[in-house]
Amino acid sequence: MKKLVLILLGILVFSACKKDTNYDVAIRNVTVFDSKHKKILHKKTVLINKDTIAAIINASQKSKATRVIEGNGRLLIPGFIDTHTHLCQLYAIGDDVAPEFIDDSYRKRLSETYLKFGTTTIVSMGDPEPWMDVTLNWQQNPSPDYPNLFISGGALISDEEREPVQHHVEIMSPEDGKKKIREYAELGVKHIKLYSRLREPEMKAILREAKKEHMNVSGHIQYRVSLQDAMDSGLKNFEHFFTLAANVFNYEKHWEPFVKKYKLERTGTLDEFAADMALFFDYIKDTPELNAEIEALLDRMARKGATISTTVNVLASATGDTDFYTSFNSFPLRDTPYIPTNTNRFKKQTSKGFNAMMEVLKTAHDKGVKIRIGTDCKYGGRALLSELLQLSKAGFPMEDILQIATWNGAKAMNITGEYGSIEIGKKADLVLFDKSPFTNHENFLSDKTVIKGGKVYVPEESNIQQMVTNINENGVTSAIQWYNSLEEKPLNGIELNEVGHQLLKSGKIQEAISIFKLNAAFFQNRKIYTTHHMMEESLINEGNYLVYKGMNKEAMEIYKYTVEIFPNSSEAHQSSAEEYLAEGNKELAIQHYKKVIELDPENNSAVYTN
Structure with a gap:
């Protein structure tokens, strides 16, 4: 009896303490x-x-x-989790070109892009290695002011002839792969990204070493290794649902009938690539043996406990099936897909393909394949919400959508000890x-x-948007005077570069050029901005995009400026020549064609005949 009284008294005391x-x-x-x-x-x-x-x-x-x-x-x-982002997309200064170095001033951009929309945790799947000191510090020092960040170092590829882009790291041999994993583990990297250009011997060595180091591995498996072989080697986390099509679609066998069936003309833009990825699913749906193969692949993935990220909004953007546009590449900044051959027939075909892909995604989910969100684009926070809308339209129950956007991501990344649930x-x-x-x-x-x-x-409001608003309301001259009067600059060089591209997007060409010149003058001597203030290729692409939109006069202004700052660019001179020729100015066209031949004698396309 005395023991019972003591127990009851303890409960009352505990309850009182808890209450207070x-x-x-x-x-x-x-x-x-x-x-x-x-x-x-x-x-x-x-x-x-x-x-x-x-x-x-x-x-x-x-x-x-x-x-x-x-x-x-x-x-x-719980906060949303995006399992496939790239900081280099966020901080890009050109297609596949990011600054050589970053500092803590860049971290605020993560909050503007992700926290605002409810994404509280992101995993960056491949960024330039020189950034790792800074980004590892962000990973190791989470803050209420920024999303949780997990980095993977560079995306690992096997050696190849072409120059790797900044966020790729070449692995020269299986032993080199094991060495890289040990190096990353010692630094505190917890996640590894395998890219589709990694060969099987290197992949197997990396997977074995990563397992020893208790590291989480994800892979974009599309070209050199099959998804089936990757699963047999122990890989469970896969990137981009659209890669499933490439694992049953044999390019040597199916590409020619595919192009013939849909009467395709190829121009090679990334938006066109995204549209093709969706269209593959329509081709597979209409080809019984391929449809059976993808069903068998999904069954095998479910048995193996595989997970796969979505990346559906990028494809929906290319096919016209979303109200929020995103792309794999950032430049030119745009709200509609850049597909020069984008006829009404092609739009209808690719939209049908996107719906076919979403049907397969729903089938994968129903079979037990664990779906997680991975946006892989510059504006991931807002894109994630669009991806959830796409899942709902495809028939996913709301409970499943919310689990996909939270718990599934945390579980796949082995971070459920702290994230993914309430x-x-x-x-x-x-x-x-x-x-x-x-x-x-x-x-x-x-x-x-x-x-x-x-x-x-x-x-x-972001610093970029504040500057754009200032220019729109007060004019570019006044905005530049205000900017120059500040001792502590509110935008770093990369942000100022994007202000220029935002102005180009809205057709304010001369204002954009003024901002580019401001950027070059102020930041050119600062070590952290050693990369060009804007990239030659990006400006030429901006001009080409303006031509595509019928803004030829504005395009010529961009070409002129590109020639001014890159006088030895044969591509800039050729774009200028072609545009002068199109407007009937043969004299100036010939001058630029001659310059192209001087700079690039083997360029046969520069030969001009009167």
């Missing part, structure tokens, strides 16, 4: 989504201390907190919706309160 606990934050009376079990928990209060969920109680229970957020029954979910002891990375997507999937785009590390994130 003062928490940092209380999110009262919310509908909690249990992402692990896909359950809805009504009338709950989530209590937070510092950056961690300390308790989850019934809303009827009393609690004390320094800050109270009234949920009023609204939906509370549980005691997990990080307080949360999204509180004003309107529930369970009511209408369009509510993914509704206002939301983002809580990162126990702190409410308050979005700010």
Whole structure:
């Protein structure tokens, strides 16, 4: 009896202490989504201390907190997780060209791009190795002001003749691959990215070494190794759902009938590539043996416990099936796909292909393949919301969509100890919706309160947008005077470069050129901006895109400026010559063609006949 009294007394004392606990934050009376079990928990209060969920109680229970957020029954979910991003897309200064170095001033851009939209954790799947000191510091020092970042170093490829892009790292042999893994592990890298140009011997050696180091490996498997062989070698996490088509579509056998069936003309833009990836699924659907192969592949992936990222909004952008445009490449900045041969017939064909792909994605999910979000584009936060809308349109239940966007990503990346679900002891990375997507999937785009590390994130207008607004409202001369008057510059060189490209996007050509000149004058001597203030190829592409849009006069202004700052660019002179010829100015066209031949004597396309 005495023992029972003591137990009851202990319970009362514990309850009193618990009741009197003062928490940092209380999110009262919310509908909690249990992402692990896909359950809805009504009338709950989530209590937070510092950056961690300390308790989850019934809303009827009393609690004390320094800050109270009234949920009023609204939906509370874990923060979204994007398992495939690239910082080099975010900080690009040209296609496949990023700055040689970055510093902590770049970190704010992550919040503007991701936290604003509810993405609280990202995994960067391949960035320039010289950035690793900075980005590893970001990974190792999470903050409520920025999304959690996990890096993978460079994307690993086997040696090849062409010059690798900045975010690729060549692996010369299996032994070299093992050495690279040990080097990354010692630095604190937890995730490894295998790219499609990696050969099987190097891949197997890397997988074995990464397993020893307890590292998480993901792979874009499309060309040199089959997805089946990669699974047999132990790889489980795959990138880009569209790569499944390439694992059953034999280019030598099927490419010619594919092109003939859809009457295709090829121009080689990345948006065209994305549209083709969608169209493959229509071809597969209409080819019984290929359709059977992809079904068998999905069954095998499910048995092996494979996961695969989405990257569907990039394809939807190329096929016209989304209201938010994104692309694999950033330049030229644009709101519509850059496909010179994009006829109405092609649009209808590729849209049909995209719908066929989404049907296969739903089939994969139904079979048990674990789907996770991976946006792989410059504007990943907003693109993630569009991907969730695409899943809903394809028939995914809302509970499954929310699990895909949270728990599935955390589990695939082995970070469920801290992220991916609302549980005691997990990080307080949360999204509180004003309107529930369970009511209408369009509510993914509704206002939301983002809580990162126990702190409410308050979005700010980006420095880039502030500068663009200043130019639009006050003129470029006034904006430049204001900028020059500031001792501490509000934009770094890469951001100022993007201001110029944003102006090009809206047709303000002379204003853009003024900003490019400002950028060159101010930042050219600073070590961290040693890369050209803008890239020759990107400017030429901007001009070509303006021609594609029928803005020939504006395109000529860009070509002239490109020739001015890159006088030894044969491509810039050739673009100028072609445009002068198109407008009937043969004299200037011949001058530029002669310059092309002088700079590039083997360029037969520069031979001009009167």
